Amino acid sequence: MAIIKIENVSFSYDEDLAHAVLKNIDLEINEGEFVAVLGHNGSGKSTLAKLMNGILLPGEGRVLVDGMDTADDNLIKEIRKTAGMVFQNPDNQIVATIVEEDVAFAPENLGVPPEEIRRRVDEALATVGMTKYARHSANKLSGGQKQRVAIAGLLAMKPKCIILDEPTAMLDPSGRKEVMRTIKKLNEEENITIILITHYMDEAAKAKRVVVMNKGSILLDETPHYVFQNAGLLKSVGLDVPQSTELMFALREKGIKVPLAVINEKECEEVLRDLLEGKIVTDRG
Numbered sequence: 001m002a003i004i005k006i007e008n009v010s011f012s013y014d015e016d017l018a019h020a021v022l023k024n025i026d027l028e029i030n031e032g033e034f035v036a037v038l039g040h041n042g043s044g045k046s047t048l049a050k051l052m053n054g055i056l057l058p059g060e061g062r063v064l065v066d067g068m069d070t071a072d073d074n075l076i077k078e079i080r081k082t083a084g085m086v087f088q089n090p091d092n093q094i095v096a097t098i099v100e101e102d103v104a105f106a107p108e109n110l111g112v113p114p115e116e117i118r119r120r121v122d123e124a125l126a127t128v129g130m131t132k133y134a135r136h137s138a139n140k141l142s143g144g145q146k147q148r149v150a151i152a153g154l155l156a157m158k159p160k161c162i163i164l165d166e167p168t169a170m171l172d173p174s175g176r177k178e179v180m181r182t183i184k185k186l187n188e189e190e191n192i193t194i195i196l197i198t199h200y201m202d203e204a205a206k207a208k209r210v211v212v213m214n215k216g217s218i219l220l221d222e223t224p225h226y227v228f229q230n231a232g233l234l235k236s237v238g239l240d241v242p243q244s245t246e247l248m249f250a251l252r253e254k255g256i257k258v259p260l261a262v263i264n265e266k267e268c269e270e271v272l273r274d275l276l277e278g279k280i281v282t283d284r285g
């Protein structure tokens with residue numbers, strides 16, 4: 001069953017579709033998927049994300065979240081509970097001083113009974129690995145920790161889907177890793193549908209499906225292995241390939257016949273081992 005269904009959606013910020021920043025988008029995301037969305041600045045990724053939980057409404061077409069039309073005012077609360085959003089700036093998402101109060105904020109607003117809130121907060125903090133910070137001051141946390149608290153705040157609403165709009169863009173490398181580990185865990189262990197907008201190719205390579213946007217349209221919607229073999233096409237729309245893939249292309253240029261379908265460190269390591277063991281042919285004798 002589709003958790004997000006985007007049907008022939010066009011959108012313009014000035015309501016004149018002659019200036020549409022999204023044009024005739026069709027996209028269906030099923031429950032349990034892990035989808036990365038790539039695209040150059042201004043290609044429409046954030047706009048698309050905001051359409052996915054009713055922050056913005058389509059100018060044309062419709063968006064269904066777990067079957068609920070985002071244009072229906074009566075459903076908007078339920079839609080926001082089903083599909084939560086994480087934004088780029090960790091500081092803008094903290095609403096309470098103490099970590100556990102922050103996580104409890106949304107379910108409190110929804111009128112969830114106190115014992116149930118306690119249970120959900122504890123569970124959510126455990127899932128994102130922040131249990132021991134429950135009583136800490138939220139604004140003293142690192143960026144990566146703040147993003148994990150923001151994710152816990154969504155988890156406390158029991159969402160089926162989480163949309164993350166460049167959640168690691170403002171984080172240092174260790175913060176990025178923490179957040180990526182958490183996202184993967186949510187998908188693999190909690191079966192939460194993940195839509196990850198990112199400009200890091202290495203992060204997109206962790207998804208099972210990659211959607212590439214260009215100028216308000218979907219250019220590619222394929223597996224990461226497929227997408228990253230198209231280095232030329234990606235470059236033409238201002239995108240790159242993961243470092244591991246880049247290395248394979250460079251080795252090929254030197255006449256070393258490594259496979260190009262390499263998108264992460266593990267696959268890269270395997271190829272390099274084969275190369276060292278003489279299992280890969282080179283033109284250089």
Ligand code: ADP
Pocket residue numbers: 013021039040041042043044045046047048
């Ligand atoms: P991305 O997230 O891929 O960088 P956006 O969805 O933010 O792209 O932007 C898509 C287009 O819409 C860009 O041309 C951008 O300038 C424009 N845009 C984004 N937000 C607004 C806004 N609030 N008002 C008017 N135009 C906007």
Ligand code: MG
Pocket residue numbers: 045046047
């Ligand atoms: Mg954006």
